[in-house]
Amino acid sequence: MAFELKSVVPWGRNLKEYRLMFNLTEADLAKKIISAGDGPASFNAQMKSLGHKVISLDPIYEFSKEDLAQRIRETRQEVLTQTRRNQQNFVWKLIKDIDELEKVRMQAMQTFLADYEPGRQEGRYLAHALPNRTIYQDDEFELGLSSHFLLLYAQLGLDFHLQSITEMMRICREIRIFPLLDLNAEESSVLGETIEFFGSAYQIGIEPVAYEFQRNGNKMLRISKS
Numbered sequence: 547m548a549f550e551l552k553s554v555v556p557w558g559r560n561l562k563e564y565r566l567m568f569n570l571t572e573a574d575l576a577k578k579i580i581s582a583g584d585g586p587a588s589f590n591a592q593m594k595s596l597g598h599k600v601i602s603l604d605p606i607y608e609f610s611k612e613d614l615a616q617r618i619r620e621t622r623q624e625v626l627t628q629t630r631r632n633q634q635n636f637v638w639k640l641i642k643d644i645d646e647l648e649k650v651r652m653q654a655m656q657t658f659l660a661d662y663e664p665g666r667q668e669g670r671y672l673a674h675a676l677p678n679r680t681i682y683q684d685d686e687f688e689l690g691l692s693s694h695f696l697l698l699y700a701q702l703g704l705d706f707h708l709q710s711i712t713e714m715m716r717i718c719r720e721i722r723i724f725p726l727l728d729l730n731a732e733e734s735s736v737l738g739e740t741i742e743f744f745g746s747a748y749q750i751g752i753e754p755v756a757y758e759f760q761r762n763g764n765k766m767l768r769i770s771k772s
């Protein structure tokens with residue numbers, strides 16, 4: 547896989563944030579879940595602690611724990627500096643300031659790192675880059691998630707997103723994508739055509755969620771087969 551670690555800026559969210567971003571109920575948590583572009587989020591690790599098994603897909607899982615820990619140390623200050631510079635683009639409610647942001651993100655990434663080696667051995671962290679075909683059967687998962695990956699990187703182009711979502715819909719009964727914005731906190735330029743493309747085959751809708759950190763990033767896209 548030609549995926550360079552120096553192009554990665556690891557930044558991970560936690561289970562509480564995933565629950566809010568995706569309107570996840572207790573019943574949802576018990577579903578068979580696959581989550582794309584999970585990076586160093588602690589969602590998988592915290593779900594494991596609750597007795598649930600989540601599969602996370604991300605190309606960064608080809609790297610060792612030491613490599614990822616080193617990359618987190620290298621990029622942490624830069625991300626915080628950028629966020630401080632663009633503070634007005636964020637809603638400081640759930641997370642009240644930069645200091646709390648640093649604490650919450652570092653805690654999530656430490657929880658991920660502690661779980662990473664056992665999780666890889668259990669097949670919960672799979673090195674995989676969408677839109678490549680995954681190893682899973684049609685409809686193997688009840689729920690697929692994408693936090694801050696699909697739609698967000700609009701610069702990857704419409705085809706990348708359509709093909710990646712097509713693969714997710716092959717293996718999942720339903721998927722949820724958050725946020726619907728791009729990296730500049732504008733509505734993702736691939737959102738409209740994505741809705742149009744999948745609207746004829748599936749049920750598709752935008753739903754409000756209780757999470758808002760990127761300003762106006764308080765909606766998710768749900769695509770389902772039933």
Ligand SMILES: C[S@@+](CC[C@H](N)C(=O)[O-])C[C@H]1O[C@@H](n2cnc3c(N)ncnc32)[C@H](O)[C@@H]1O
Binds near residue numbers: 558
């Ligand atoms: C901004 S991070 C989001 C991490 C996590 N989902 C969260 O919300 O905390 C985006 C992640 O997408 C991953 N990614 C980039 N290209 C990908 C691809 N082609 N397939 C799957 N994941 C990818 C990156 O490696 C990175 O970990």
